[in-house]
Amino acid sequence: MVGSHKNPTLKVFLLPSVLMVSLMLSACQKESASNENDISVTAEAGDTIETGKARDSVASDNTMSNASSAADSPPQLTAEDKLTTILSHHRWTLVSATDVNKQPLVEFAVPKNQVTLAFSQYQGQDTLSYSVGCNTISAAYQLQGHNLSTEDGMSTKMSCSDLDVAENTLNTLMLGNSELKIDQDETPILTQFTNDDVTLVWSGRLTPQAKYHSKGETIFWAVKSQTTACEDSRSNQCLQVKPITYNDQGIKIYEGKWRIFVGDIDGYQHDNTHEEVLRLQRYQININELPEDDTADEQYAYILDAVIESSVVE
Numbered sequence: 001m002v003g004s005h006k007n008p009t010l011k012v013f014l015l016p017s018v019l020m021v022s023l024m025l026s027a028c029q030k031e032s033a034s035n036e037n038d039i040s041v042t043a044e045a046g047d048t049i050e051t052g053k054a055r056d057s058v059a060s061d062n063t064m065s066n067a068s069s070a071a072d073s074p075p076q077l078t079a080e081d082k083l084t085t086i087l088s089h090h091r092w093t094l095v096s097a098t099d100v101n102k103q104p105l106v107e108f109a110v111p112k113n114q115v116t117l118a119f120s121q122y123q124g125q126d127t128l129s130y131s132v133g134c135n136t137i138s139a140a141y142q143l144q145g146h147n148l149s150t151e152d153g154m155s156t157k158m159s160c161s162d163l164d165v166a167e168n169t170l171n172t173l174m175l176g177n178s179e180l181k182i183d184q185d186e187t188p189i190l191t192q193f194t195n196d197d198v199t200l201v202w203s204g205r206l207t208p209q210a211k212y213h214s215k216g217e218t219i220f221w222a223v224k225s226q227t228t229a230c231e232d233s234r235s236n237q238c239l240q241v242k243p244i245t246y247n248d249q250g251i252k253i254y255e256g257k258w259r260i261f262v263g264d265i266d267g268y269q270h271d272n273t274h275e276e277v278l279r280l281q282r283y284q285i286n287i288n289e290l291p292e293d294d295t296a297d298e299q300y301a302y303i304l305d306a307v308i309e310s311s312v313v314e
Contacts, residue, residue, distance in 0.1 A: 080143045084126065086182055087119040090204035092190055097173075100197035107169040108132075110162055115170065117190075117202055130174055132167045134160035139174070146180045148192070173198055208266075208283055208303045216281030216303065220244040223276045224258065225313040231260055238262055239270060244277060263297035267304035277309035
């Protein structure tokens with residue numbers, strides 16, 4: 001009896017104690033969980049902030065990269081720039097000249113195949129020059145799209161005899177406004193529609209500078225009238241040449257020894273009746289383009305610039 005009476009009392013006193021301890025533990029757990037949640041939220045927020053900073057950093061890097069790429073990329077060429085490049089990279093020879101009725105102009109019958117046109121730059125200004133084989137006339141020009149505008153030009157003052165009519169006609173046609181059309185092919189064709197209703201058709205040939213990607217070296221050679229057998233072939237004839245040097249005043253200060261020239265001079269026609277001095281432009285050919293049995297002369301391309309002396313051999 002005494003035991004049964006005391007056990008409930010013990011329970012009464014134990015239960016509140018256990019409940020209190022349980023509540024306290026629960027409260028501690030909640031507080032701990034709450035603190036963990038706060039820490040988790042704070043950490044997550046921190047991660048978010050760091051992620052935002054990283055994104056800002058990546059965006060900044062991308063912006064700088066794009067700006068750098070834009071700065072490094074070459075400028076875009078306009079239509080005028082592209083046309084100017086094509087025009088200046090070729091020397092143009094007149095193929096035909098017809099009037100509004102598509103009839104050939106008789107003025108160009110005499111200087112056939114020697115009427116030329118060239119585009120270049122002089123002191124930063126776009127210039128063109130043209131000739132019928134006598135005087136060379138140079139003038140400034142402008143391009144707007146495919147429309148060519150040419151100003152009054154300057155000319156040398158040689159008397160051209162039977163070429164005077166052709167020269168005056170060409171000068172009249174080139175002045176003022178005209179429209180250009182380019183047909184790109186293995187041999188480019190330039191068609192020019194003048195404001196006089198005349199159609200000029202020009203055939204293009206790549207300039208040495210554009211072909212060999214370099215500026216030529218100016219040299220002077222004397223050429224004998226008589227050719228001689230080439231060293232590697234008795235059946236072929238070669239030129240005999242010797243180098244000449246002039247000072248700034250145009251006075252000859254050096255002549256080398258005669259030698260056999262194994263190669264070609266572009267634009268030069270040898271007739272065996274003249275002793276001549278040639279001004280040449282020499283361009284080094286890409287070594288990868290040379291044949292295996294090339295000679296020293298064939299390492300260069302020689303372009304005739306001018307015949308500066310010529311005398312008939314009696």
